Amino acid sequence: MTGFDRMATVATTEFRLAFRNRWVLLATLAFTLFALALAFLGSGPSGALKADALTLTAASLSTLTVYLVPLMALLVSYDSIAGEIERGTLALVLATPLKRGELVLAKFCGHLAVLTLAIAIGYGIAGVVIAGVHGADDAGLLAWGRLVATAVLLGAVFIASGMALSGLPRQTGTAAALAIGAWLVLVVLYDLALLGAVIVDQGGVFTKTVFPALVLANPGDAFRLYNLALIESNAPIAGLDGLAHTLPFPVSSALAVLVLWLAASLAAAWALTRRIRP
Amino acid sequence: MTDANILSVEELTVRFGAVTAVDGVSLTVAPGERVALLGHNGAGKSTLFKTVLGFLKPAAGRLSIGGVIPGSDAARRAVSYLPEQVAFPKALTGAEILTHFARLKGVSPKAALPLLEVVGIADAARRAVGTYSKGMRQRLGLAQALIGAPRLLLLDEPTSGLDPVSRREFYDVLEASSRAGTAVLLSSHSLSEIENRIDRIAILAKGKLRAEGALSDLSRRAGLPIRIRIEAAEGRVEAVHAYLGGERVNGRSVVVTCRAEDKVAALARLAELGSDVADIDIALPDLDDVYRHYSGLTVEGATQ
Ligand SMILES: Nc1ncnc2c1ncn2[C@@H]1O[C@H](COP(=O)(O)OP(=O)(O)OP(=O)(O)O)[C@@H](O)[C@H]1O
Numbered sequence: 089m090t091g092f093d094r095m096a097t098v099a100t101t102e103f104r105l106a107f108r109n110r111w112v113l114l115a116t117l118a119f120t121l122f123a124l125a126l127a128f129l130g131s132g133p134s135g136a137l138k139a140d141a142l143t144l145t146a147a148s149l150s151t152l153t154v155y156l157v158p159l160m161a162l163l164v165s166y167d168s169i170a171g172e173i174e175r176g177t178l179a180l181v182l183a184t185p186l187k188r189g190e191l192v193l194a195k196f197c198g199h200l201a202v203l204t205l206a207i208a209i210g211y212g213i214a215g216v217v218i219a220g221v222h223g224a225d226d227a228g229l230l231a232w233g234r235l236v237a238t239a240v241l242l243g244a245v246f247i248a249s250g251m252a253l254s255g256l257p258r259q260t261g262t263a264a265a266l267a268i269g270a271w272l273v274l275v276v277l278y279d280l281a282l283l284g285a286v287i288v289d290q291g292g293v294f295t296k297t298v299f300p301a302l303v304l305a306n307p308g309d310a311f312r313l314y315n316l317a318l319i320e321s322n323a324p325i326a327g328l329d330g331l332a333h334t335l336p337f338p339v340s341s342a343l344a345v346l347v348l349w350l351a352a353s354l355a356a357a358w359a360l361t362r363r364i365r366p
Numbered sequence: 367m368t369d370a371n372i373l374s375v376e377e378l379t380v381r382f383g384a385v386t387a388v389d390g391v392s393l394t395v396a397p398g399e400r401v402a403l404l405g406h407n408g409a410g411k412s413t414l415f416k417t418v419l420g421f422l423k424p425a426a427g428r429l430s431i432g433g434v435i436p437g438s439d440a441a442r443r444a445v446s447y448l449p450e451q452v453a454f455p456k457a458l459t460g461a462e463i464l465t466h467f468a469r470l471k472g473v474s475p476k477a478a479l480p481l482l483e484v485v486g487i488a489d490a491a492r493r494a495v496g497t498y499s500k501g502m503r504q505r506l507g508l509a510q511a512l513i514g515a516p517r518l519l520l521l522d523e524p525t526s527g528l529d530p531v532s533r534r535e536f537y538d539v540l541e542a543s544s545r546a547g548t549a550v551l552l553s554s555h556s557l558s559e560i561e562n563r564i565d566r567i568a569i570l571a572k573g574k575l576r577a578e579g580a581l582s583d584l585s586r587r588a589g590l591p592i593r594i595r596i597e598a599a600e601g602r603v604e605a606v607h608a609y610l611g612g613e614r615v616n617g618r619s620v621v622v623t624c625r626a627e628d629k630v631a632a633l634a635r636l637a638e639l640g641s642d643v644a645d646i647d648i649a650l651p652d653l654d655d656v657y658r659h660y661s662g663l664t665v666e667g668a669t670q
């Protein structure tokens with residue numbers, strides 16, 4: 089039996105567990121409902137702009153995705169290592185020929201598969217409903233597809249980060265606290281701190297040089313900037329998102345940032361798992 | 367190392383910071399042999415297992431799994447492990463868990479599933495593990511360990527939580543696999559359940575190996591005294607104590623000890639007391655006394 093077969097076994101079991109635990113159902117429902125709510129309630133498309141509905145909803149959904157996808161990704165991955173230590177199954181699994189690197193990669197793939205499924209179904213249903221009600225054009229479909237694909241990439245980043253954090257403590261409780269902390273810092277506080285700094289700086293050196301780089305360095309912001317920058321619309325964008333059209337970097341650098349985060353998090357998860365004594 | 371043993375441990379020392387959990391232990395297990403590791407809480411049993419699995423690095427000494435180093439690919443294929451505490455995912459069924467571990471070990475699930483029958487939980491194979499009783503979960507753990515007929519089984523307190531009937535069945539299963547050539551090293555707190563089910567025992571105390579050998583040999587070598595407890599007739603305890611010596615306990619009784627070969631003489635002396643004696647109780651040393659003797663605890667349980 090090869091390493092690939094062993095990894096397929098681990099990934100399949102993770103996938104099955106996520107189904108049994110109703111995680112997939114819950115996440116899919118959340119993605120569908122939030123996307124539909126954005127499209128049809130609140131500041132959704134109105135009046136003459138109906139054909140743009142998909143594009144406009146993609147723009148506002150990219151902001152919501154920054155909160156929702158990392159949360160769901162951390163939820164599925166935070167106890168992947170610490171939980172197995174606590175339940176004693178890590179010792180069992182590592183007594184078999186399975187290598188630690190294989191374990192990390194296989195769990196990552198299993199978690200990513202369930203998250204991809206939930207995002208694809210959730211945003212897929214919402215996209216079909218919006219297109220059915222308001223109609224769709226090529227630009228709208230493209231924006232929607234881009235949103236789904238990059239949301240999966242953003243999810244991958246946070247699954248890998250969640251696994252790295254899960255390799256730090258020996259208790260699930262601590263791992264959960266770390267995951268919530270990571271979400272708060274990366275998704276909420278980081279932007280607030282940057283906005284605060286910009287206001288204090290009042291258009292000085294910081295705002296012109298350091299600020300764009302710092303925004304881009306955050307995976308959530310990189311995801312949002314990428315999507316907003318590529319959406320050709322005159323929808324009002326405010327706050328950090330104003331950068332989307334004035335970014336002093338090529339737009340693909342946002343994707344590169346996400347890939348770098350993913351690679352670094354996976355490497356950290358692997359390194360932290362290697363030093364565990366089950 | 368080219369010896370016939372599947373496990374050889376030489377002068378092994380394992381430390382956690384300042385704590386020496388295993389201290390200069392030497393031990394061998396041959397194919398088909400069943401060896402029990404006994405020791406108090408914290409004696410170092412689990413630590414020894416984890417070192418044999420390659421999870422912990424020894425501070426000193428040598429370890430070999432049939433000639434290969436612990437944790438290597440070949441060693442992992444040869445060894446199966448049941449940790450002292452393991453909680454399988456509640457949402458999976460017994461059959462799914464067994465299939466999962468069979469695949470990880472490179473064994474076809476078809477060959478592994480009959481093990482559920484062997485350990486007596488075939489009826490519950492398609493039920494979620496969350497609905498299993500503690501004993502059933504323990505049996506599932508054993509089935510998992512038996513996958514692929516490993517050359518060495520490491521079982522950490524496998525019978526804790528099993529009722530007496532389940533324990534007997536458990537040792538029956540072990541006997542069958544050891545007859546097929548599997549070497550078994552298991553840990554336990556109680557000697558009495560192991561009697562007749564194990565070839566050899568090793569007693570650990572505070573990380574050191576205190577005794578090792580067949581149970582009957584150890585029990586003979588210990589030469590533990592027989593305890594005779596005499597309950598004196600009303601008001602006669604002073605007289606009985608003056609005559610026999612020994613130790614007075616709770617008002618009316620006297621306890622004397624003698625070696626096994628002096629038992630008859632001691633009883634003859636007792637007979638001379640006549641009606642001063644109300645009752646006699648003779649306690650032969652039991653296996654737990656033997657265990658306490660070797661682990662450095664006196665029969666009363668105090669550290670010597
Ligand atoms: N990860 C660890 N860090 C520090 N000390 C440890 C660690 N694991 C075990 N020890 C110490 O090593 C000693 C041996 O522990 P071990 O778990 O091997 O005992 P044991 O014989 O299995 O006991 P029990 O019967 O209670 O399971 C104990 O003093 C314990 O506190």
Ligand SMILES: [Mg+2]
Pocket residue numbers: 411412413450522
């Ligand atoms: Mg133990």
